[in-house]
Amino acid sequence: MTRAADTIWFQVGLILVIYLYAAASMSILGIVVPLIGPIAASEHVSPGAIGSGLSFFAVPAAMASFLFGMVVDRIGVRRAFVLSIAITIAGDAVAVGMPGVWPFRLGLMLCGAGFAFATSSPPVLFMTYLPEERRAKALAFWSTFSPAGYSGGLLLAIPFLHGGNWGEAFLTHIALMFVVLAVGMAMLRELAPVAQSQLRPGLHGRPSALLVAALGIAVALPNGIAYGTSLIAPGYLARVHHVSLAASSADVALIKIIVMLIGGFIVSLCAGTPRRSRIMFIAMAIVGIAAQIVLLQPTSTIVTASLGLFLWTFAYSGLSGAGMSLLPVVAGEDRNRGAVAGMVGQFISVSSVLVPYVYFSTTLWTSYLLFAALALTGGSIAVMVVRRNGRSVHPREATI
Numbered sequence: 001m002t003r004a005a006d007t008i009w010f011q012v013g014l015i016l017v018i019y020l021y022a023a024a025s026m027s028i029l030g031i032v033v034p035l036i037g038p039i040a041a042s043e044h045v046s047p048g049a050i051g052s053g054l055s056f057f058a059v060p061a062a063m064a065s066f067l068f069g070m071v072v073d074r075i076g077v078r079r080a081f082v083l084s085i086a087i088t089i090a091g092d093a094v095a096v097g098m099p100g101v102w103p104f105r106l107g108l109m110l111c112g113a114g115f116a117f118a119t120s121s122p123p124v125l126f127m128t129y130l131p132e133e134r135r136a137k138a139l140a141f142w143s144t145f146s147p148a149g150y151s152g153g154l155l156l157a158i159p160f161l162h163g164g165n166w167g168e169a170f171l172t173h174i175a176l177m178f179v180v181l182a183v184g185m186a187m188l189r190e191l192a193p194v195a196q197s198q199l200r201p202g203l204h205g206r207p208s209a210l211l212v213a214a215l216g217i218a219v220a221l222p223n224g225i226a227y228g229t230s231l232i233a234p235g236y237l238a239r240v241h242h243v244s245l246a247a248s249s250a251d252v253a254l255i256k257i258i259v260m261l262i263g264g265f266i267v268s269l270c271a272g273t274p275r276r277s278r279i280m281f282i283a284m285a286i287v288g289i290a291a292q293i294v295l296l297q298p299t300s301t302i303v304t305a306s307l308g309l310f311l312w313t314f315a316y317s318g319l320s321g322a323g324m325s326l327l328p329v330v331a332g333e334d335r336n337r338g339a340v341a342g343m344v345g346q347f348i349s350v351s352s353v354l355v356p357y358v359y360f361s362t363t364l365w366t367s368y369l370l371f372a373a374l375a376l377t378g379g380s381i382a383v384m385v386v387r388r389n390g391r392s393v394h395p396r397e398a399t400i
Contacts, residue, residue: 216344
């Protein structure tokens, strides 16, 4: 008799719930950014004091993402899922329930710890409980959660921008995390590990440090360009085209969510073998460079620049999805998967810390374009290194 967890519809539902889980963990940043002014006024501090607190969210992942992955390997994805949401809810409660700047920063740091689990445990879950032929597709789709989660947070904050009731935004986030917890646990209880493919003799499935580093670089470089672009795009477009994007921020956020979901869906359909993922990565890198040219070219119109921004968003979803779909190639045996996912996340976190210094060091569009070209070219070179090294070969790759 076929178990419900073995059906494709259950597995698609699981992927969507885990996507929501990661996006909801990320959304706290999107909630805070538009509320910096009201929070600062409520706490009687400068907006800069609240804005600088956003960096505390990134501290856990930047400092020890691989350790969170090792904890996932140790306690399992079910317990990590519950622990992650519990820490996030605690962070929300501290941020909104205790007055002062430092409790607010501590709350964001706790939310960041929950987010570190939310980026380390889903890859382990997919590689443990999904059939081999669906793992790469699930990882490709899931990897687009970050921009969608951030944009979702922006939308979630809109009803609380006025009236001094910013704390209700955090309470709404807590309610969302409880919903994710309830639905997620109901689905996780149905899961049982699938049979693992056989490894070639003598290799024992140990992950290669070279392959892990190459994949980490391949996914971190596009992520850095995406983060840098999000930092400078609003101000750059306003300065060059003499417009303000504030009035249309909700529309931009909504479109960004839709573009990331569509991009993730398309990439998940195209991903299937490591060779396909590498080809897609390189193709999306080319599209991404072209999109950056359209976005940054001073002679373009605001409409053309906006199209370039959305094209870049689509290209990034492809780059992220193609890169993360290669994670099973380097993950090795079961007990190492969380550590490998955490190490790849470590590369992403470090790039996120360094990128603001790079992008804010100049205001020249040619410099921004050079950053993108170098990073996407470097990522394409790194992704070509990520090849199977003695592991079982996917049936569709046997003749390639």
